[in-house]
Amino acid sequence: MHTDPSHSVISEGNASRFVDILLEFARHRTLTAAQISKTTGIPASAVYRHLALLVQSGLVAQTRRRGQYSAGPETLRLAANFHQEAMVKGRISEQLQLLSDETQELAAYLVVRGAEALCVDAIEGPQMLRCSYSPGRSLPLLKGASAMALLAHLDPQEQSRIVAGLGLGAEDADNLNHELQIVQGRGFGLSYGAVDAGVWGVSFPVFDDGGRLLGAVSTMAPADRAVRREKQLIASTRDAALALGHGEGSR
Template identity: 35%
Template structure:
């Protein structure tokens, strides 16, 4: 799990911690910002940045740091090799065409929901969850859906971190996640981005373990009155993708 500034990080993992923070924030960060987000001393941080720059994983410009060209090559290699993306994309395209709305492929990494792939609506007013963007596993259909289907120990760790090990808020969150598992999908309206409605459905691999989710997203005003049809389309598409994943 990505460590917070208050959580000690093993010495050997510090360079990965810096790279993970840069990747997660999607923008160039100053050394001061990186110190705040990693909890590393300035001298330690600069040692890690020097290693990452030397290998091409980080670029420095005007005292700010961002993922470098080797990070982009890793991303390209992921796009070309990812089994989940390759299996899901054709049906995501079909769902976007059928619904006239945007469709995202979401996975849980550490305590974040990350968008692996995105098929955008062709309508002028559309919702989008940028490829590579991440949000905490707290609010929104995508985050709640992937969190609900994590292994119990991983789900409990996230809930403990967010709410504490024993609280009314934690129990309420757990009850909501159990209800999502029972229903087979999660929905939300404006929880992450104002004006955005979403329906997220889990994807299952060969072991019947959840490997991610697809999320159909639309402007709230356009989704009103169409929610059940949109949910049904997303559920059918997720089932089709899951069949592909179990066969390949």
């Protein structure tokens, strides 16, 4: 049986050597095997072996100067992905802060993870709200404004798969599908005490430029306070979703 050479090296407990070598290229533009061996303490023969695998993977590249190496093209993709993710996370937090400042209520951003709605980030309003959603927590895509906004705007096949896996009876499944049709037609989820007693919620889906669902922006507030300014809370949440989705937050 053919064995992947990179697997055999890693399985010998040398994974940290790959990391040490790659970190050297984060500190220096070009390096020779001898220089890497001197700074890391890794034997030169092992450095050459590791470099060969790193060159093959695209994480390291040989330069025009014989015997010298530099960071490879795959590291550019890693850097680009890191930068993009950091920018996205920063934009989400910024928009949630603006939304919470405007509404004085809890603002949250949620995404679909499996058959659950996962809270990625949340900004509390001046008055604390007892709510099931906080960063890192997730709940089944079954009820509540956030879950409905996400589930209603999923690809139809993915939506059907998730609904089928919720273990609902025929009548409950029909009721859920009917509610999803309402949410999709309206363009956002709206709930009163569906997840937490006394909590009102509104949630708008966020789409990318190609119309793919990215997540949902939600505002949550005590029902007795929200009912007096429901239109304002809905409009503010819609605007935040539009801002995050480059104009694709509602359709």
